Amino acid sequence: MLVDVLALTACLQPSSKRFYCHFVSLLALLPRRQEVIVVTTSTVDFFSLELPDGGLLELAADFSKVYRPTRYARRFVEILSEQPLDRCNVLDVGCGSGIIGIFAAMKGATVTCCDLNQYAVECAVSNAARLGLRVAGVVSDGLDEFAKRRDFDLVVCNPPSSPGQVSPEITPRDNGELGRFLLDSVLAGAPRILAPNGRLLTCSNSEQDWSTTEGTLAANWAGYRIVADVDESFNGLAQFPPSQLDAWVRSGVCWLENGEVMHNVRYLFAYR
Numbered sequence: 178m179l180v181d182v183l184a185l186t187a188c189l190q191p192s193s194k195r196f197y198c199h200f201v202s203l204l205a206l207l208p209r210r211q212e213v214i215v216v217t218t219s220t221v222d223f224f225s226l227e228l229p230d231g232g233l234l235e236l237a238a239d240f241s242k243v244y245r246p247t248r249y250a251r252r253f254v255e256i257l258s259e260q261p262l263d264r265c266n267v268l269d270v271g272c273g274s275g276i277i278g279i280f281a282a283m284k285g286a287t288v289t290c291c292d293l294n295q296y297a298v299e300c301a302v303s304n305a306a307r308l309g310l311r312v313a314g315v316v317s318d319g320l321d322e323f324a325k326r327r328d329f330d331l332v333v334c335n336p337p338s339s340p341g342q343v344s345p346e347i348t349p350r351d352n353g354e355l356g357r358f359l360l361d362s363v364l365a366g367a368p369r370i371l372a373p374n375g376r377l378l379t380c381s382n383s384e385q386d387w388s389t390t391e392g393t394l395a396a397n398w399a400g401y402r403i404v405a406d407v408d409e410s411f412n413g414l415a416q417f418p419p420s421q422l423d424a425w426v427r428s429g430v431c432w433l434e435n436g437e438v439m440h441n442v443r444y445l446f447a448y449r
């Protein structure tokens with residue numbers, strides 16, 4: 178019996194979810210007697226975000242190697258959607274798969290995406306390219322690689338908030354006992370790399386100890402403005418293990434509401 182074998186290497190860096198739809202339609206055209214073997218060489222997955230203006234931001238990544246955007250990233254996008262960013266020089270610190278920086282680039286900003294995770298930086302650059310945009314990518318521990326810059330109009334950072342080292346694969350460094358390492362290094366270092374009227378957009382949550390954040394803001398910034406102050410549950414955020422949530426509830430920085438563990442998140446602009 179004649180068996181035609183069609184071996185395809187899919188998922189290498191497919192250009193979009195549409196790639197799969199076209200692929201599946203092509204399969205339907207094959208004669209019945211043919212056998213199809215699909216060889217997948219990586220676990221690239223997609224994340225889509227409907228934008229406030231009705232557009233779509235689609236990202237591709239192996240989300241076992243980089244953070245999948247969460248509700249926090251969505252909130253950053255919402256906040257930035259109300260900001261004029263055309264021709265602004267923007268640095269996205271801890272860019273992950275690139276969602277925030279790429280959105281800024283969609284709004285006309287000149288964007289640099291940086292992360293300690295090299296794969297994250299590659300994702301941000303390639304995701305931007307798939308959307309016809311260009312962002313610069315830099316591997317950097319916090320702001321280390323930007324010590325000589327003084328020209329960013331906006332530094333944006335959605336920092337990790339888990340203490341310690343959650344996943345060596347995703348974040349190759351310990352984030353400190355209170356999960357503040359990146360937040361603190363950005364709060365302390367961003368004023369030095371901003372242009373005179375530059376701003377920082379970041380968030381700080383209750384388990385990171387808000388009074389510590391207030392103190393660091395007062396020590397390094399001329400002022401700040403909270404733009405969103407949200408109480409919400411950890412529901413759906415798999416990166417926070419139950420033992421960690423229990424510890425936060427026991428220490429009083431998080432609380433229970435209708436059986437769900439809650440925390441408070443404050444998103445703020447800081448001014449130099």
Ligand SMILES: C[S@@+](CC[C@H](N)C(=O)[O-])C[C@H]1O[C@@H](n2cnc3c(N)ncnc32)[C@H](O)[C@@H]1O
Nearest residue numbers: 246250271272273292293294318319335336337
């Ligand atoms: C909460 S994720 C945010 C990812 C992305 N910006 C988003 O909103 O989906 C935090 C990111 O910070 C990165 N990160 C953690 N510690 C870092 C450090 N010391 N320097 C640079 N990036 C760091 C992690 O690799 C991760 O990509």
